[in-house]
Amino acid sequence: MPPLSAVHVNKPLAAANRLMAHRAPLLLSAASAAMVAADLTLLFLWALSQSGLWRPVSRAAFPERLLAARRRSQLPGVDVLVVTADPALGVMNTVLSAMALDYPGARLSVYLSDDAGSPLTLLAARKAYAFARAWVPFCRKHSVQCPWPDRYLGGGGDDEDGGGDCGGGEAAAEERRRIKKMYETFKGDIEDACRKRSCCWTKEERQDHDAYVEIITAAGEEEDDRRRRHHHDEEEEEEEEEEETRMPLLVYVSREKRRASPHHFKAGALNALLRVSSLVSHAPYVLVLDCDMSCNTRASALEAMCFHLDRSPPAPDNLAFVQFPQMFHNLSRNDIYTNDLRYVFGTRWIGLDGLRGPLLSGTGFYVRRDALYGATPPPATQAGGYFSSSMLEAGELATRFPLGVSDQLLASLRNQLQSSTPRPSSSAADSRRRPLPRDATLVASCAYEEGTGWGDQVGFMYQSVVEDYFTGYRRFFARGWTSAYCYPARRPFLGSMPTNLNDVLVQNKRWMSGMLAVGLSRHCPLACPDLLAVSVPQAMAIAYFGFLALYAFPVLCYATLPQLCFLRGVPLFPDARWFAAAFASSLLQHLVEVSVANSRLAVRAWWNEQRFWMLNAVTGQLFGCVSAFQDLLGAAALDFDLTTKASDGSLYRKGVFDFTGCSTLLLPATTLCVLNAAALVGGTWKMMTRGGARGELFPQLFLLSYVAALSYPLLEGMFLRQDPARVPWRITALSVAFAAVLLALFG
Structure with missing residues (x-):
């Protein structure tokens, strides 16, 4: 008698489901590798930058x-x-x-x-x-x-x-x-x-x-x-x-x-x-x-x-x-x-x-x-x-x-x-x-x-x-x-x-793409025999600016992987003391540098530079990298974006971000801002409801809180402000959608 029913295993779907079941260890493995690459990039840029700081001088003309x-x-x-x-x-x-x-x-x-x-x-x-x-x-x-x-x-x-x-x-x-x-x-x-x-x-x-x-x-x-x-x-x-x-x-x-x-x-x-x-x-x-x-x-x-x-x-x-x-x-x-x-x-x-x-x-x-x-x-x-x-x-x-x-x-x-x-x-x-x-x-x-x-x-x-x-x-x-x-x-x-954020970012993108295109070309300062023969420290200092746009990669990693791991309860920085020492020393060095330049304790200037450094890394520098790599591969020629510098600057003078005219250049920053906020709220809720706080997650909790504080103007521009200079609704909707996709796949 022939069978009255049949069963068929959907192997592709089963494989996908099993992959999703094991996504936590896979996420941790991939995140660890990416974070190592990000730290190596930071180390590379830090090493190039040091020669330009060893002997500061001042001159006087008479x-x-x-x-x-x-x-x-x-x-x-x-x-x-x-x-x-x-x-x-x-x-x-x-x-x-x-x-x-x-x-x-x-x-x-x-x-x-x-x-x-x-x-x-x-x-x-x-x-x-x-x-x-x-x-x-x-x-x-x-x-x-x-x-x-x-x-x-x-x-x-x-x-x-x-x-x-x-x-x-x-x-x-x-x-x-x-x-x-x-x-x-x-x-x-x-x-x-x-x-x-x-x-x-x-x-x-x-x-x-x-x-x-x-x-x-x-x-x-x-x-x-x-x-x-x-x-x-x-x-x-x-x-x-x-x-x-x-x-x-x-x-x-x-x-x-x-x-x-x-x-x-x-x-x-x-x-x-x-x-x-x-x-x-x-x-x-x-x-x-x-x-x-x-x-x-x-x-x-x-x-x-x-x-x-x-x-x-x-x-x-x-x-x-x-x-x-x-x-x-x-x-x-x-x-x-x-x-x-x-x-x-x-x-x-x-x-x-x-x-x-x-x-x-x-x-x-x-x-x-x-x-x-x-x-x-x-x-x-x-x-x-x-x-x-x-x-x-x-x-x-x-x-x-x-x-x-x-x-x-x-x-x-x-x-x-x-x-x-x-x-x-x-x-x-x-x-x-x-x-x-x-x-x-x-x-x-x-x-x-x-x-x-x-x-x-x-x-x-x-x-x-x-x-x-x-x-x-x-x-x-x-x-x-x-x-x-x-x-x-x-x-x-x-x-x-420029006193409009979009113009500032466009200008930075032009600078970053142009310098990175030089750094990745045969004219790279580190590959210039004549320059190296004259001064290796100077070649390093010049190359630092040629590769400045590469800050986009480590910032992108630190703005996504710790968030996703924190949401899943996966510790990414098990040694809290090492993380605290590295993070604190970096912030303190920057604060001292800014204060020396201003001849006073310049906490506000330090905070503004911290915030804009992170924002520029995932906008101007990120798109500068994309543009430079396109040029390197012959996919597209580098453009020469012009900035207007014609805004009345009223919001800028008040210390309020002016998002007028912001394009997709802002989209990565707003998406990561939403992702960080969602991971901070969701991860903290899980820590409180599932067995109490875990000490190995505190470094990530601090990092997410710090990023949330830095990115508050973006959150305010997307969800709290109603004036014409707020983040455009199209950018806000796309940011929420992209963040939701990331959370659905890895959260």
Whole structure:
């Protein structure tokens, strides 16, 4: 008789169920292996970071000694390079503040790169120059400390700005009121022009436009120059006074842009400015400023020259650039996003200065032009030389600059080779009287760099979106150059930082992805023979920043595995004493570091840095790792995300997180935040209801509680706040869903 029933074992389902039954020991095994890998990553990063902390130094510049040793007319020229794609008033303030530096006007030139090719920017530059003809002499006459017009005249400065009082009695006060009235007119003209014409410049025109270069002058200025020359053609002291009182040169440069041609972002714009400035003024030294980084003191040029021109021991003969700290005027007292970058400019750069100098930091640095062109440091027998004749002989110029189409640029470089010392650049007034060099537009064209060494052997390097990091160590340190870090008492430059969390994270993601792409490439500092031959400790310190994004992996492990194990009652740190000692020592070291930098016990700053370090690790650094690995595998090119920095900052000033516009970049952080809270509540409930507390779980309980405290702003933004700047509902819903999936699989 055939069977009346049948049974069939569902082997795949049985295997899955058995696997789930044994998930506790499997979870513990996998978690232990992952935590070991996380700890090894932390150890690797810690080892790389130590060499940059062993010898912190501080420097002081003495401009009065420099001026006592040489006449102001004998100072080498300085070309200021400002890059922008925005005709905003803030950009013109940067230009005006640079023109008002305490430096001989005949030795100072300012070049403004307009990557958008906007008529508004050109119009604003012309109006800025017209106002500068009153502003620059005013700053010189009254020794104004802050050359930034909007800050000085607008009353937004602090005590270090002198309160906007130029002194000198009623006559000086009247002159200040006159200058302020002129500035208000200038400001209104710029704002009106932007409102009226902003819609006239299309996106297509921004991406496709011809090269254009203009030396900006004002009506009647050339006649004034001729009159001064006639009056001062015999007395040497009067000639020096004439050079001092001349207006700095202002040159507008809009390089050619074509959608079919790579423009290499900021590095490409800086290289175009280098070529144009080589033809016009060719100053031996170059100051690079971001468009939102205005000069807050007039002394930075003289302070930088104190290092560049110092030949007394122990001053180095191979100094390539002087880096100033980046500081910001829109920071709140409770800097919840750690925008002050204390970790970099208040700690790391001081330590690196004790090795062979800090890294190039994108803005606020005075660099030798010949070092940018690929020269090596002069031999000891040629101390004080400008170009290294052993490096850039005329024959090598033809190889390094195969530019046959621009004999003017090549001739300019050859002229510099003939001098063993930095010869003064042609004066601003002389450059203005000469016609625009015929090749000025040519060297700003798209096709000019094809077949040349620009971006590789010459100028700022193109292989990374963080051109400052890559150029700093490949162009300078690997060739034997050094740098110096000048941190004066008065803040030298002030910029703007984003006050919206999404913009802060996007900016950090760009930095992390760019540096990690360098660290994972063949250009890794730890695999650079030239750099290792010069200094292994410096190679380690530079590599630390290249691998900084790898903090995402250990933080990701510590934000998931202890939580899941705690929820299941599985101890992950059985030795509570070891865990407590390691955790406490790490927190204490950070607290001491922050307090030393602030000259007081800075618990709030320490807490903000702890919180943002964890948040940035699972957002900016995590996505930076993904982006860098995609680039390494050829799956996608690294993008160059821009930040707006245009938020009103009201919530930031109140110490409240502004989640406006937050994208999926925030999703890992919010998901882990929900997971940690659920594991903390669920695990604690189990400890209380199933046989009492277990001592081996206390380290995890403490860790989860600490993470919950750090992530409270995220929980508040998701579940407690109802204002428009809360975490978007879509991000909150996805976070809860992803956390629920993790808890269902492993909880």
